[in-house]
Amino acid sequence: MSNVLNADAKGVFVIAVTPFTESGELDLASTDRMVDFYLESRATGLTILGILGEATKLTAEESRTFVKRVLARVAGRVPVIVGASAAGFAPMRELSTSVMDLGASGVMVAPAPTLRTDDQIVAYFDMVNTTLGADCPWVLQDHPVSTGVQMSTSVVLRVLKNSPACVMLKHEDSPGLAKLSALRAASDKGDLKRVSILTGNGGGLFLPEELTRGADGAMTGFAYPEMMVDVCHAHASGDIEKAHDIFDAYLPLARYEQQSNIGLAVRKYLMAQRGVIASAALRKPGPKLSEADIADIDRLVRRQTRRLQEIQ
Structure with a gap:
């Protein structure tokens, strides 16, 4: 493994949760277990x-503490990307x-989120290039659901052409399969440098189709990251x-985890149940799962376990 980030990146880059204690402090011991x-x-x-x-929800100092802890635990074994x-x-x-x-x-x-026109978007990322400099590899995140900014295929192509240090696109337009096909076709034809395209749609809810359309893997979160790894390897x-088949076995739980209001609480609950983190706590403000939510989740886990045994 290597910690170098470049346009040849493939596989699964897991979006990590941030573990907290019940009182809302950073949980660095759970951070180590999570990385492992x-x-x-x-x-x-x-x-x-x-x-x-x-x-x-983190202070600048907490962000540095968390990044430092993750990087120390990873110890150069895989690339680590930080949201900036x-x-x-x-x-x-x-x-x-x-x-x-x-x-x-x-x-x-x-x-x-203030960007509205195509030219504004392109100018913004021109400034990103100036800000980061030529020696900082960076990832372009296309996630209109969270940013409110819709980047058309032509705009993404313009940004990538202007950005020598941009080595990866995190493709999260929903579902955006036609955009993904068009972007990969552009690089295949030589109209655009090849960049790694990792997809992030809702815990990988379109992962098999995205891989068929030319994605290099996934960059998203799910309490069962082995699903994404196994799907990518099989593909x-x-x-x-x-x-x-592997994807279908996990789909009901992945879908449940993608609810807009409680999704992260579901993920943290499952990771705590799996012994990865000590507490399922979100830092306030954050939702709490109801008894009915937990009953749903536990049922889905039982069904998922049974289905995985059947397809082995």
């Missing part, structure tokens, strides 16, 4: 301080410089039907 869990699940990379990493979207370019530069100095492999940037080996 992701690597034992054969993740090819990690992404931290993402939207579902509760990054906006910020309200302004000065804090973006400060955070990016800080995490790269700590040993991160690259940063991820989404368009600012890469040419066993498309097996990839779909």
Whole structure:
């Protein structure tokens, strides 16, 4: 394994949760176990301080502490990407410089939610290039559900053409299969440099189809990251039907985890149940699962376990 981030990246970059204690403090012991869990699940990379990493609830000092702990535990075995979207370019530069100095492999940037026109989006990422510099590999995050910014295929192509240090697209348009096909066709024809395309739609809810359309893997979160790893491995080996069978076994739980209001609480509950993190706590404000939610989840886990045994 290597911690280098480049346009050849493939596999599964897991979006990590941020573990907290019941009182809301960073749980660094659980952070170590979580990193071990992701690597034992054969993740090819990690992404931290993402939207579902509760990054906006951390102070700057807590963010540095968490990044430092993850990087120390990973110890260069896989690339680690850090979310660096910020309200302004000065804090973006400060955070990016800080995490790269700590040993991160690259940063991820989404368009600012104030952007409205195609030209504004392109100009924004021109400034991102200036802010990050030529030596900082970065990931373009296309997630209109969270940013409110719709980037058309032509705009993404313009941004990538203007961005030599952008080595990866995190494709999260929903479902965006036609966009994915068009972007991969552009690089296949030589109209665009090849970049890694990792998909993030709702815990991988379209992963088999996205792999068929030319995605290189997944960058998203799910309490069972081995699902994404096994689907990618089966697909890469040419066993498309097996990839779909594995995916189908996990789909009901993956779907349940993607609820807009309680999804992260579901993921943390499952990770606590699996012994990965000590507490399922979200930092306030955050939802709590009801007894009915937990009954749903436990039923889905039992059904998933049975189905996986049947397809082995």
